[in-house]
Amino acid sequence: MGDLGGALERAVMDALWAADEPLRVREMLNLLNATSARRLAYNTVQTVAERLTRKGLLRRVPDGQAFRYAPTQSRDDFTVALMLDALTDSPDQGAILARLVESVPEADARRMLDALNARATGPEAGPESGSGVGSDEARG
Numbered sequence: 001m002g003d004l005g006g007a008l009e010r011a012v013m014d015a016l017w018a019a020d021e022p023l024r025v026r027e028m029l030n031l032l033n034a035t036s037a038r039r040l041a042y043n044t045v046q047t048v049a050e051r052l053t054r055k056g057l058l059r060r061v062p063d064g065q066a067f068r069y070a071p072t073q074s075r076d077d078f079t080v081a082l083m084l085d086a087l088t089d090s091p092d093q094g095a096i097l098a099r100l101v102e103s104v105p106e107a108d109a110r111r112m113l114d115a116l117n118a119r120a121t122g123p124e125a126g127p128e129s130g131s132g133v134g135s136d137e138a139r140g
Contacts, residue, residue: 005051011036012048013057017075022061022068025049 015031016023025046032040049069052058057078060067090096101109
């Protein structure tokens with residue numbers, strides 16, 4: 001999995017994650033310049049898009065003589081992969097997980113608990129089976 005090396009890479013990814021469809025470099029440039037204090041050059045955005053493509057974070061979609069760029073994964077999937085990479089690198093994963101749970105707001109901790117309860121009961125007890133176990137009852 002690739003990583004985001006700087007603010008400009010994050011800004012490009014944010015623009016593409018917010019877009020409804022793949023964007024050309026010119027479209028990304030216009031979006032970025034509309035919200036940035038510093039004016040970016042076309043070549044700068046094109047270079048960043050190509051770097052993100054080499055990292056596996058973007059894919060190129062042919063569009064006439066040019067390309068459109070699209071994320072290879074959703075923002076949520078990217079964030080989960082980053083978190084899992086960081087966790088995997090830790091020698092004490094249990095301590096990191098405990099610290100995370102202690103650090104998040106209570107509502108987020110409840111969502112994590114709900115997700116863990118749903119996982120522990122298995123897919124056969126999920127909402128698609130209609131049993132309600134691990135779904136509404138766990139939140140009650």
